[in-house]
Amino acid sequence: MNVSPQPAEVDLPPLSARSVVLSLLLGTHPPELPVKELVRAVEPFGVGGSTLRAALSRMVAAGDLRRTDAVYGLSDRLLDRQRRQDEAVEARTRAWRGDWEMVVITATGRSPAERAELRGRLSTLRLAELREGVWLRPANLRRTLPHELTQVAQTYTARPDRPGSELAAQLWPLDAWAATARGLLAHVADAHRPADRFTAFAAVVRHLLADPVLPPELLPAHWPGPSLRAAYGDYQREVTRRIGR
Numbered sequence: 309m310n311v312s313p314q315p316a317e318v319d320l321p322p323l324s325a326r327s328v329v330l331s332l333l334l335g336t337h338p339p340e341l342p343v344k345e346l347v348r349a350v351e352p353f354g355v356g357g358s359t360l361r362a363a364l365s366r367m368v369a370a371g372d373l374r375r376t377d378a379v380y381g382l383s384d385r386l387l388d389r390q391r392r393q394d395e396a397v398e399a400r401t402r403a404w405r406g407d408w409e410m411v412v413i414t415a416t417g418r419s420p421a422e423r424a425e426l427r428g429r430l431s432t433l434r435l436a437e438l439r440e441g442v443w444l445r446p447a448n449l450r451r452t453l454p455h456e457l458t459q460v461a462q463t464y465t466a467r468p469d470r471p472g473s474e475l476a477a478q479l480w481p482l483d484a485w486a487a488t489a490r491g492l493l494a495h496v497a498d499a500h501r502p503a504d505r506f507t508a509f510a511a512v513v514r515h516l517l518a519d520p521v522l523p524p525e526l527l528p529a530h531w532p533g534p535s536l537r538a539a540y541g542d543y544q545r546e547v548t549r550r551i552g553r
Contacts, residue, residue, distance in 0.1 A: 320495070320507050325355045325363035330372065331510045333382050334390050335544050340381030349550075352502035392432060396516040397537055397544070404448035404523035408466045411453070413441040415460035426460060434520050436479035444479075446472065448523045476526040488515060489532040496539060509543045512536060 323331065328350050333339045341349065343364070347357050355363075364380055367373040373380050382390060411430065418426070427437075433453065435443040444466065453463055468475055476482065492512050499505045519533050527533075 320511050323353065323507050323510060325350070325359050326367060326372075327510065328353050328355055328506070329360070329363060329367065329380075330386070331506065331513075332547070333373075333380075334386070334393055334513075335547055338381070339387065339390055340379050343378045343380060346380065353506055354503055392517065393513055396513070396519065397540055399519070399521050399533075399537060400450040401448050401521060401523075402450050404446055404525070406467060406472070407447040408444050408468060408472075409435065409447045409453065410442065410444040410464040410466040411435060411457065411461045412464065413443075413461045418460075436520070438479065444468075445520065446476070446523050446526060449521060472523075473526050476520075476522055480520045480522070482520075482522075482528055485515070485518065485520075486528060486530075486532055489536045493532060493536060493539060496543075505543065509540055512540045512543075516540065 329346065332346070332349055333341065343361075346364070347360055350360055364373065364375075368375050368380075371383050372386060374383050375381075413426070430437075430443050434449065435445050437443050447465065457463065492508065492515060496505065496508045496512065499508045516533075516537060519537075521533070524531070
């Protein structure tokens with residue numbers, strides 16, 4: 309008997325003024341808004357004008373935002389985050405022919421901070437660590453690996469002997485990701501107040517960033533990734549229309 313996978317419970321903490329501003333700008337193209345529009349946009353989420361202005365000042369000082377006259381936009385650092393977020397939603401893929409990307413770390417003598425930064429960078433590229441220094445994923449993404457990786461690693465195209473679905477299940481917690489995704493889908497379906505929907509979809513974006521975007525043949529049955537991505541796309545268009553008005 310087939311049993312439908314169950315959603316996981318999700319715990320969504322309330323968003324701070326900073327989180328609301330960043331979420332709005334990360335979902336806006338181009339990622340900048342006049343302060344008067346920001347005041348209007350954050351009001352449904354319980355952020356008052358004085359709280360917003362204090363948060364904007366702190367964010368400019370911290371390098372999160374840049375200010376030109378009365379217009380606030382994302383800093384260069386956060387523009388890169390927006391690009392990754394857009395890629396998480398778009399998930400640009402190609403037909404998979406069985407090849408895997410493999411990155412083998414060759415640099416030595418790096419500090420713990422440098423190693424942690426590299427691990428984070430490789431995870432952002434949706435690679436997973438098979439063992440220390442060996443990272444891989446199916447070659448189904450429409451992208452090229454950054455040139456700077458050649459300074460610390462060698463890149464290869466590989467064909468593992470193990471079944472791809474078995475290897476994928478070892479590299480990524482697919483069942484746990486899918487259960488959380490179903491929980492988020494259930495949560496956004498029940499969220500009606502603007503603040504509740506905003507909080508829920510901020511969590512959806514974070515979860516999509518952790519989606520390995522594997523070929524369909526390597527995924528468990530009833531994979532909820534496309535549904536979660538479509539739900540966020542609909543919400544993003546809704547927010548864009550609201551800001552435009």
